[in-house]
Amino acid sequence: MSKDNKKIIKEATIATTEQITRKYFFKECFSGMGAMALGSMLQGCDWLGNKDSFNNFTNTNPLMARAPHFIGKAKSVIYLHMAGAPSQLELFDFKPDLLKLDGQDCPQSLLEGKKFAFIRGVPKMLGPQAVFKQRGQSGAWISDNLPHLATVADEISFLKAVQTDQFNHGPAQLLMHTGSPRLGRPSIGSWVTYGLGSENSNLPGFMVLTSGGNNPDAGKSVWGSGFLPSVYQGVQCRNEGDPVLFLKDPAGIDRDLRKASIDAINEANQLTYNEFQDPEIVARMAQYEMAFKMQISVPDVMNINDEPAYIHEMYGTEPGKASFANNVLLARKLVEKGVRFVQLFDWGWDSHGTDGTTAVDIGLVNKCRNIDKPITALLLDLKQRGLLDETLVVWGGEFGRTPMQENRDGKTMPFKGRDHHTEAFTTWMAGGGIKQGSSFGETDEIGYSAISGKVTAHDMQATILNQLGFDHEKLTYTSQGRQFRLTDVHGRVINEIIA
C-alpha cells in the first residue's frame, strides 16, 4: 500500500473511530469468536466494528498499525524508569530551607499518623546533598549531579508534585506502569501496543531494555500484558546472548538452511491449509515469515557498532558493554524504526544510605553520572533528527525520598540516605507535544508535601495516552466481566504541561 493510501485510510478511520470505544469493538466483534485465535480476529473484525470483513484472512496481524481515538502529537514513547526511586531533593527539587534544618530532629507534626518503610522513631532532617543552580531560559533548578541535562533544561516540563500511595518498590513500580499496585494488570506499553499496533512489522511494538544489573523490583510484570493477550507484552531486549530470546539460529543452521526449513514448513502448512481451509494456518505461515525477517531486523537495530563516533561520544556509549547509555542509544534507534513504546529500567536508585553505593552523596552521584550524558544526548539527538516532536520522553522513579535522613530500625546510619517517600517527588516529560522549559507543581519549603499542582501515576498515564491520541477513559478492555483501563477509575490529563 502506498504511503498516500495509508494516510487517506488513516484519516478516514480516525473520524469514525473517535465515536467508538475499544469496548464497543471487543463487545461487538469479539462476541463468539471462540476458537479463533485473536491474531486472526483483529484484522477480521476491523476497528470500525465492521463484522462483514471476516473473509480477509490473509493479513492476520494483531500488531497491525491502528489509528487511536484522535490524532496524537506523539507517535512513540521512551520511558526512562530509575528503579529504586531517585532522590528529588538531590536532583530537581531545591530546598534551601532544608539545609538550615539539617541535623535537627524531625518535628512530630511530620511523623504523626505517617508510615515509612524504614524510618522508626524520630529521624533527623537531612539538607540537600548537592549544589543547585537555575538553568536555561526557564530557570529550572537542576543540581550539579546532572550538568549535561542542565544544558537542555529548556526542553523539559518538570512535574514537581507527583504523589503515590505505595511506599514499597514493587507495588509502587506496578502502580506507575500498570495503574494498580497489585500484580495482574497490563503495563502501559501493552495498552499502547494494544491500541496502536506496531508501525514496523519486523519489530515488536513494545520493547524493554534493562540496566543496573537487576530487573526492576516488580519483575517482568511491569512490562507484562496482564489480562491483555500475550502478544502485547513488552519484548525484553537482552544485554547478553540473543538480543531477543530465541532469535539466533542454533549452531549448525545457517541462514540458507533456515530459509530452506521455513520454506518447507510453510509448504507443508500450505498443503494442510488446502486440506482444512483453516485461516489460522495462513496466519501461522505469515508468522514464520515474520520470524525469519525479525532474525535480521532485530540484531540490525540492536547493533550500535556502526553509529558514528560523534554519536558514541554524545551518548557515552561503549559497544559491547551492558550499560544504560547503550540502552538509551538503542531506544532512539528503536523509535526511529517505528517501535511504539520503549521502556528502560535502570536499577540501583534506592538511596537508603545503608552503604556507600546507596548514599545520596556517593552512590547517587555515580548513578547520575551514568545517566546524565546519555539522556541529554537522547533529547538532542531526537531533536536533530526531527523526532523529538513526535517522541515523548518520560523520566522518573516510583516514588520520592524523605527530607529526613533514614534511621533504619531507629538506629543512626553510617551513610547519608533517605527513606521512601510518597507525598512528593519529581518526574519530567519532554518532546511529543509537551511544553518546553516548564514546571508544574510545588512542594513545601522542605520538600515534604506537595502543596500545589499535585499529580499521580494515573495522571501521568492519562497524559502519556493523551499525547498518543487516546482518551484514557475509552481505552478499555473487558476482563473477568469488568471493563478495565490503565488509569483504573482515576486519571486526569495534565494539560498544564501540554504545549
Next chain:
Amino acid sequence: MRFLKIPASYWMVVGSIMGVAIISSYFVSNKKVDFNTEVKPLLNKKCITCHGGVKRQSGFSLLFRNDALAINKSGKVAIIPGDADNSEMIKRLYLKDPEERMPYKHPPLSNDEIALLKKWINQGAAWGNHWAYTPVQETPLPNIEQGPFGLFGKPAWIKNNVDAFIYEKLKEEKLTPSAMADKATLLRRVSLDLIGMPAPHAIAQQFLESTSSNAYEKLVDTLLTLPTYGEKWTSMWLDMARYADTKGFEKDDGRNIWRYRDWLIDAFNTDKPYNIFLTEQLAGDLLPNPTDAQYIATAFHRNTLTNDEGGSDNEEFRTAAVIDRVNTTWVSLMGTSFACVQCHSHPYDPFRHEEYYKFLAFFNNSRDEDTWAEYPVLKEFHNTDSTRFTALQKWLHSNAPNQEKEITQFIKTGQPAINSLVADEIKNGALADTKWLQFRNNGSARIKNIDLTGFTQLYYRYISWKSGGQFQIHVDSAKGAIVKNIAIGDSKGAWKIANITIPQTKGKHHFYITYHNNKINNPDESGVQFDWFHFTNPFPGKELAGYQTALQNFDSLLYAQQYTATPIMMENPFNLARTTNVFERGNWLVKGQEVIADVPASLGGLPPGAPRNRLGMAMWLTDKKNPLTSRTIVNRIWEQLFGQGIAETLEDLGTQGIAPTHEALLNYLAYQLMHQHQWSLKKTIKELVMSATYQQDSKFNKEAVLKDPFNKFYARGPRIRLSAEQIRDQALWVSGLLSEKMYGPSVMPYQPEGVWKSPYNGATWNLSKEGNQYRRALYTYVKRSAPYPSMISFDGTSREVCTVRRIRTNTPLQALNLLNDSVYIEAAQQLARRIKNMVPENVSKQIGKGYELAFNQSISPEKQKVFEKLYRTAFAKYSQDSLQIQQITGDKKAGPSGAALVLVATALLNTDEFLTKN
C-alpha cells in the same frame, strides 16, 4: 443411554404438542415479554450505566425489582406494575426537553423499544432471574426426529444426547454436520484432550488395528485410566489456582507448594467427585479430623502472593490475599466476576456491595498473615521424624486423648501460634525487615486483644545475639503487672524454640512484652528477635508410662529437619478471631459497617445446618441448588475439548457475559454432572468425547466458512492450536525424550541464561539432571517475576492472579521459540536418532517414519516431497561442512544424512498440523 430407549411414538406425541405450543405462542400478540432475553439486555445497554449498581441517579436503580419499584428522590415512582402510562420511567422516554428526556444526553429509545418496555410494565413488570442464576433443572431433550411425525427417527449422525442439542441448532442454522474424522486424527485428538499428549504406542496400535465397533469407546476408557490424564487436567486447574513456585513480589523467593499440584493430579486420577474436590480445596482443614491430603488441598488458596519486601505492610498484603481468594473463588468456580463488587454494588448483576464483604468474611479468619515463612504450613515428616511422629501420636492417643489433636496439630502446623509481626507500639525495637519483632535494650511492644484463659505454658521461637537478656510479659500496659519474667540466653544467631510455665490469666487483654539486657551498651544494638509465641498447656501425662519418650519425641519434632512443608489454610482459634468490615469504596483502610459471613441473597442462603465458615460456604457452593458451580465446570470442560465455552466468557456467566450458544445443552450437562454422573468429571468428559459432535472431521467446508467461521454451531470438529504444555509434552514424547516420572518438586528444564534477575535474590536456574529436564510441562518451575519463556510465548500466564481462560495468539515469537529453543533442537536431534534407529536406510522411509511417529498415520505424497526437498538441500549443504554437522547433531560421528534428518525433524515439529489439534 436412556433417551435412545424411549419409544419413538412418545417423542412423536411430545414433539407435536411442543410444535403446536410453539406455533400458537408465536401468533398470540400479547405473549408474555421475557425479562431476561428482551428487557434486561435493553436495560443493560441503555439505562443501567446511570441507574444500576454503580450509579443510582435520582435514587433510581434497575438492578433489583424492589429498588426499581420504590419511590425515587423526585418523589415519583418510576415503574408502576400494570400501569405503564403513569410510570415515570416511560413518561421520561417521550419528553422533548433534552435535560428531562431519558436516556440522558443519549439518543432516544426507538418506538419498538418503548413499546416493549410498556408492554412489560403493563404485564406486571416481572423480574426474571438471569439463566445462570436459576437452579439447574432437568432439561428435556430437543425433538430431532425426522420426517412427518418423526417417522424416520433420529438422524444417523446422532451418537448421544449431546448431539441432539447440537443437531437442533445446526438445523435451525441450516448447517450440515460433518462426518467422523478418520481414526488416526481422532486418536491424536482424543489423546491430546484426555491425557495432554499422544497415546502410548501400544494403546494407539490397539485402537488403530481394532475393527470392533466400540474400539473408540475402549480407547477413551483406557485413556481415562492413565496417570497422564490427571497431569493434563491438573495443568488446566493450575491456571485457575494461580499455582507458582515463588511468592510473587520483589525478591520473589521460592515457595514449596508442589504437594498441592500433586494432590490435584491424584484427585483427577481418582476422579474425586467434583463437589468433594472443591470442598477439600476450600475447606479441607475444617473437615472433621482432616487428613494431610485434605490440608494440602487447601493450598489452593495459599497460592496467593506474599510480599517479603522490607517495609511492606503485612496487614495490607494479608488483606490483598484475602480479596484475591474471594475473587478467585467466584471467577474460577462460579463463573462470576465478583471483583467489581469490592468497590460498589455490581453494575449489572444482583450482588450488593456489602455482600462482597459478607463473603469475604468467610476467608478473613484464616491464620496466614503474610509471614516470611508462610505460616501456617503443614509438615509431612519423613524417615526418623516420621517414625517419631507416629510414636508420639500413638502414645497421645492412648494416654492423653483429649490433648492428642492439639499437640499433633502444633507439631504438624505450628498452630495456633501468635506471629510476632502482629506486635505494635514498638519502642526500642522494630519489626526487623517488617518480618520479626526485634528488641534493643529496654525494648517493649504490644500484642493486642489476646485471650489466654486457661493457658499455662508458653512456647516461643527466637534468635538472640546476647547472653544475659530477660523478657517480661505484662498485662494491660508496659508497666502493668508482670505475668512472667523469662531469662533468654545467647542462641548465637540460630533460631531456637524454648518453653516455660506461666501463671494463668483470665479474659481478653493487651499483652506487653519488654526486653532488658544490661550487657547491651550500644543503644542501637539488638539483643533478641522473636518469630512466634504459642500459649498452651504443659505436655500431659507426666505420671504415665512412656512419658519421657513421648516428651523426647515431641521436643525433637519441634526441631525436625526431615519433612516437606506446604502452606495451608487454617482457621483462627477463638482467641485470635478477626471481625470483618465493609471497605468503603473498596479501600481496605476505610472500614465501614461490621458484617458477618454470608452468601449473596440472590443465590439462596447457606444450606440448613451449614456452619458460618469456609466449610459452610463450600457446602453452599457445592450444593446441587447452587446454580453456578456445575454450569461453570461443564462449560470449562467443554472449552478444553472444543476450544471455546458453550458460554464463551468462562469467567462471566452473568448478564454481561457472552450468552451461551447452546443454553439448554449447558443446563443439560450441568444437571447430568450432578444427578446422573454424581459429580464425576471423567463421566462428563466421556459423555462429551463420545458425542458425534466431538468426533467430527475438523475440515472447514465452504458453507461453514461463510456461515460459521468460528464453529459456534459445531458443524465440524474442533481444530485448535495446542496449549503451551501440550506443545512441550508432545515434542518430547514424539522424540522419545519425555520422562514419565510423576510428582515432586518442580524442575528446571533448559532455559537461556539471564532470564532470572530478581533484585536481592541470588536464586539461580539450575538445569535439572537425570531425566528431570525432560519432565512434562506442568512440572516446570514457575517463577512469577520471570516465568518460563516458552510457557509465556504460547499464552501461558505468570500465575500472579487466577486466569480463567487463555486467549490464544499467533506470533512470530512463537515461531522463534520452536525453531531455536534448545529444548526443541534437542527434541529434533533425538527424533532424528530415533528415526534412524528404526529405519537405518532410505530417506523416504525415514521421513515417512517421522511423520508416522508424530501423527500415527502415513504421510501424503505431497508432504513427502516437501520434506524430501528440504532433506536434499540440507544434505548438499552439510556435505560441505563437517563442523555444521557436529553442531546440529551434537554428535561427532554423525554424517550429512544425520544432520539433514535433524533439520527435517525440526521442520516437522514446527508444522501447523503438529502444533494443532486437528
